[in-house]
Amino acid sequence: MNSQIQKLYEIAGKTERLIIGLMSGTSMDGLDIALCKCKNSGPETQVELLKFITIPYQDDFRADVKSIFSKRDADLEKVTMLNEKIGLVHADMILEALQTWKVDKNSIDVIASHGQTIFHAPKSLHGKAEYPNATLQIGDADHIAVKTGIITLADFRQKHLAAGGEGAPLAVYGDYLVFSKADEDRIMLNIGGIANFTFLPGDLDAGKVFSTDVGPGNTLMDQFIQLHKPGKYYDEDADMARSGTLNQALLVALVNEKFFKIDFPKTTGPELFNLSYLETAQKASNTLNLSKEDVMATLCHFSAYGIIDAIKRTVKSSAMPKILMSGGGMHNPLLVSLLRQALPKANFTTTDELQINPDAKEAVLFALLANETLAGNPINFGDREGVPSVCMGKISLPK
Template sequence: MLRTLLNKTSLTIAGLMSGTSLDGIDVAIVHIAGRGAETNIKLLHFESLPFDEEMREKLKRLCTIEHSDVAQVCGMNFAIAERFADAILQTAQAANMDMDDIDLISTHGQTIWHIPVADEDDRFLPKSTLQIGDLSVIAKRTGKPVVGDFRTADMAVGGQGAPLVPYGDDLMFRDAEKGRILQNIGGIGNCTALPSVKADGGMIAFDTGPGNMVMDQVVYELSAGELSYDANGDWAAQGKVHNELLADMLAHPYFQEPPPKTTGREMFGKAYASAWLATALSQGVSHADIVATATAFTAHTIARGYQEYILPHSDIAEVIVSGGGAHNRTLLRMLGELLPAQTILMSDELGISCDAKEAILFALLGNAFIQGEPNNVPAATGAERPTILGKLALP
């Protein structure tokens, strides 16, 4: 099986993404031909399969020190792998494809904890990361080879293990004439700045901070669990930004750190959002104003990240947004107001579904692994050198 896979000139890969937003599983079945800069991509089918509320809330708890334990992490590693495998099988069925039509599965896994910088006071807390969703379980259930656990190899050569998307962003979006920023807004926001082909200067990439994570948790709690997110940004549009609360949020130390930098639920997850919400409610701020302020927080952290670390070095004409946050019209309006010199686009306008983009990127990372091509970007992660990310499980 492996020999056949290595000898193929093109592969059909199911890329699987389950991000920090914890809203569900995205699966993109992609036909990929070639390697490196000559890679050609065709999306064959995409499905987004939501988590049920019980699994989503259990995952949130696992991402906190206070409510997690080793038995729960151990069990969820297999339980979510079963869910990943089901998602692959369901997507193949929806695409009217047999599993024999798929050569490879490439999965990000579910991040439970991420330590991008070593704890100097504890030698047992080095730079490290944990993504669950066991590769062997997925391989055995689907009958296909599975590549995953990408972040650890980058950390092994000195990187922060993220962001991983710049590899695919460069392949899909670098333009001959225009500088672009690719902004994904999932649970966490991450950006990749791509100077035009003819321009001097290299790629810059980093996590801008919370994407949907704080907004979603605030909406969930304010609605007593009836809503998991602010659809279209409609609730935020009814409120006004509370500038003092916003200023306090923007004073967080993360936003003063220069790239390379990454973050996640360990910093801006449920505990952070719930504590901030309690403060806002104690000051008598209305629900609509709270949601508007949480939305502005994401917009300002994105724009400030550009203004401090990208725009002084690169001529950027377009910001291309993807991820669930691309559907939040209020968020995009705020972003446009903060970045008047740049055109804000959804990646759909360039032929790449904003919902499918990250799953496609993981298909590309899996293809690079099979081709023996380095698929990290040291300028983005801080790694000492390019290296091949990923581990392989066989059925």
């Protein structure tokens, strides 16, 4: 037997594995690196976050990636070269994190890499009947595996697509395993570039579990401030948004989009919710001369609208589930206050309550996906469109 396959077999047979989960989202502020101890698999899964760090991207590297991000006419040569470069940069960041933590790389069983999404194209967005759901993440896993010397699992979203899903969101798989609680309905709300949540019923029926995108989280606000405030990447403490006023006409134009009427689960991205989308809404509402502060305030209300509407459509009774937040948007005080005002019966908290740093949650989820691929079996979520019962991730060997 190939020695690398033998090693993989031995790792899969362990009851406890050390897995590094990686996440780089649409904000492209840096690479989230989570060192996780994963015990068992399936419903018996236990995860402990041992170490976490976000290593920021250098400005020139970020600009390089943004030059091809979410662009239909991206330079194909640049895409090809960045596929390799991102893998190498991420590998260097992993080695840097391990050195900072004083952790021997030989103690790590596997790396779980999400990669960098550069284009997301579900049928609901591209609208071409002759083409399937599609998505593309780059940052070659072979480069990560060879440079770190650690077996790497990556490209998780492709199996989801192949099995009938839209490639996102994938949180449902990890959320169900480790965050479900008997007799307590939960919503695991992640407010990243795109806002999404997983609904976890208290009766633990996997057939009722689903994860869905609900609309823009930070992406439109981030894009807007980056355009008008060079050097800033987000509206820190909602300073600009809180100094402005909601414009109702612009909000009505922003929410006039078929995505919000599509049933769950569904997925979207900056390919739809971008500055062109905002400009179209401003033209339709005759608000092109609106102050930057009022636009930002309205964009924050727009993000809140998608989340609030989706939660209300999910919860059919007066008993509101516990809502556990994660992602960068949970640090936006205006956005969170709008959610609390609209959902006064909800108990809002964060995944800190579950001993998972909310900023690390997405990276931890990919570690869990890798753990299931190695040691678990597909969880039966029922025969439902968009929630295929599969294990995900391609395996790259370092030798």
